Amino acid sequence: MRKFNMSYVRRVGALEDSFLGSGLPYGTARILYEIGLGAETVQDLRIRLGGLDSGYVSRMLRTLESKGYVAMDRDPSDGRRRLVALTEDGLKQWDDLERRSEERAHLLLDPLTQRQRDRLNDALATADLLVRAATIIIEQVDPRDPIAQMAMGHYFAEIGDRFGFTVGDEGFGDDPSLRAPHGAFFIAASDGAPVASGGVREFDGTGEIKRMWVDPAWRGAGLGSRLLRHLEAEALKLGHRVVRLDTRDVLSEAIGMYERAGYERIDRYNDNPHATHFFQKAMS
Amino acid sequence: MRKFNMSYVRRVGALEDSFLGSGLPYGTARILYEIGLGAETVQDLRIRLGGLDSGYVSRMLRTLESKGYVAMDRDPSDGRRRLVALTEDGLKQWDDLERRSEERAHLLLDPLTQRQRDRLNDALATADLLVRAATIIIEQVDPRDPIAQMAMGHYFAEIGDRFGFTVGDEGFGDDPSLRAPHGAFFIAASDGAPVASGGVREFDGTGEIKRMWVDPAWRGAGLGSRLLRHLEAEALKLGHRVVRLDTRDVLSEAIGMYERAGYERIDRYNDNPHATHFFQKAMS
DNA sequence: TCATGTATCTGACTTTAGTCAGGTATATCC
DNA sequence: GGATATACCTGACTAAAGTCAGATACATGA
Known part of the structure; x- marks a missing residue:
């Protein structure tokens, strides 16, 4: 398992590079990504990102706002909360992240035969299920x-x-x-x-x-x-x-x-x- | 595959935390670790770590040297090169990293049954082989x-x-x-x-x-x-x-x-x- | 031997990531 | 209605990670 981590991260870990092409720092890109995935409030974001400091998140949201990628609004049902949403430009950015990440995956899978891809998929799905089960x-x-x-x-x-x-x-x-x-x-x-x-x-x-x-x-x-x-x-x-x-x-x-x-x-x-x-x- | 990355890194990515307990920053710990794994020259290290800046590596080596974890010597066969090696203390640190990492892996696998562990192992080995094959x-x-x-x-x-x-x-x-x-x-x-x-x-x-x-x-x-x-x-x-x-x-x-x-x-x-x-x- | 290249180092710098201590407005409980 | 808690924010700070421009010593090929 540790061997896998080393070798996998070295090869595929470059996944994170896909965030880099966006011109956004990793943390900020992650926020953008999670909003696109459905995070609706600041709190929601903080939980999804594993309990980041609220000030930190706030600052990154300010950055995204100033770039015109997200829009914020107060929550009508609770005035302390603020709702976050992607603007049209933000959505474009998000699609871009998705596309880049997809491309990377394809590039990696390209040299494999269909059968090998299927095997890889199965193996990853199994590993995922078990790791999820173990971390519950x-x-x-x-x-x-x-x-x-x-x-x-x-x-x-x-x-x-x-x-x-x-x-x-x-x-x-x-x-x-x-x-x-x-x-x-x-x-x-x-x-x-x-x-x-x-x-x-x-x-x-x-x-x-x-x-x-x-x-x-x-x-x-x-x-x-x-x-x-x-x-x-x-x-x-x-x-x-x-x-x-x-x-x-x-x-x-x-x-x-x-x-x-x-x-x-x-x-x-x-x-x-x-x-x-x-x-x-x-x-x- | 991308789904796997997200989920896996979120759960197991904490693997890197094992480097933290050492009191060394992540980058420096990685250098120590690679030396223990067999890196012999500064150049070798830079390649293994994916082409880091030479000044950056040099500085980290200086830190490790001052802590007494690595010893450096000029290469007799090429005076420009410098050989790196772990001192006794450095070796202790390295063993510590290994142990901590091993512990983490065990902690994660603990809730799984033996059969599940075997399945996970198989799945990771398959995934590893295929990913390695794809990146050749x-x-x-x-x-x-x-x-x-x-x-x-x-x-x-x-x-x-x-x-x-x-x-x-x-x-x-x-x-x-x-x-x-x-x-x-x-x-x-x-x-x-x-x-x-x-x-x-x-x-x-x-x-x-x-x-x-x-x-x-x-x-x-x-x-x-x-x-x-x-x-x-x-x-x-x-x-x-x-x-x-x-x-x-x-x-x-x-x-x-x-x-x-x-x-x-x-x-x-x-x-x-x-x-x-x-x-x-x-x-x- | 001289030009050129290589391996490493030093110094000055920037960006990221993250922490901590408050502050403000709103909600909630008694 | 007042105390307390919550959600978010600002400002001031730190450490880690990394970049860039030289400097220095050694190696190598013509």
Whole structure:
């Protein structure tokens, strides 16, 4: 991996050079680029660029404004915020960056045969997925937090989708049992969007895992079992040595995962009408 | 591919952070690192780092010298040149960089299962090979050039190896037929080392391809057919519409490649005792 | 031996990237 | 309505990265 980095960066790292042809310094070009990609407020930009200093960003925006590439306006819904947008000239610049970058990529791929290009694409896609998966961090959030709500929204939407029923709006409102002191809720996010989530709570004197969901695009990346281990550890912290969960026969991947993780099938322990399978695991 | 760059650099690009913990600025740390990797002269360093300004490098070396990490000495074989080497302290620093970088890589891979790590490794190795292959440039050299001699050395060594005979030193001395005006010799180099070579000359009124060799580590990367196309184009330039070549039955990969490239088997056209197969291609 | 070229160095300079300490206007909570 | 927090801004600063114009010592070919 380190070998790859050295060699790759040496050859392809020149990607950044594409920013240089624009006459803009790298940092400023990155800002322009992110605006074109959809950043709408200064704050948004700062987050996308990895938490840059606000003064620094402000100054670069001033530069871009004076060159006539971006226009700024106050946000009507919050007067402290300012909206950023590309002007027509800015859009031209952005297209230019895109084109130059595209050209570079083509130049590199040119000597390869179609089959090799396909292989390279596959390899990079695989590497990308795995690196993204590896850099995902699981963190505890309040189930009322917007990001948690978003994740539960996905969860219920998918359940509704797969099982042919829908839940009302109250469905994923607040569930106090998933909050301290008797429960916890976790999400795994990639680039700010939730890709997996799940909670643990107390039920009938044991731990219970609830609302576990993994983004379909991320299944098979080991995220589910990672999250599961996390939830089990949390259940232990909450004082339970046994965790249970229910699921449904249609979710065969999930069932396989539970079995591989050491869960054993038990009899029905609740009256959830949608559940068909019930599992339990004793932790040491 | 561009998508990969953005996402990969954002996550792993922090690789460079490993240089930061050393208390040395990035550029200076890179110099230290390259010396540890084997750079021996200032010039060597400048080339490895992509043509940095000589004054800039000189200044950084002064810094490293004053910190006691590198020792410099004049080159006895050329008094203008200066040799660089790590001191004991410098070596310690270098090991530290290595260790830190290794740690980072481990930290990243930690959340992955063994299977995923293997997959990532494979994917990166494939991507690396292909990117290296894509960035190789084929260039014409005089067959007496040291790099050409090196390539022919590999070629004869391998022939000797595979066929159980050896050639004398005169074997790969100068072959005027592979030079202008009736011939040409090409090498493909990666990081300064030849990875493939081949020549074209006039023989019996047609073009003939000679001494084609691809580094065993690079076979299957399409380098052979790329070089072959190059040689054919050169033969055309030299005024031939037909190229021939001889090879030996043991070289089945090569034979397959010639056939895929449109070569047809013909009768023996020379008295090369080591050749068993003879091919020809008519170009339009 | 002289002209020319090469390898490295020094000094003076610029641009980029980034930090830190406030300041102003607006929003929000009690 | 007042305290506090937030979003953005300005000004003053630093360190890193890099450029450019010579200077110096040595090498090389005619």
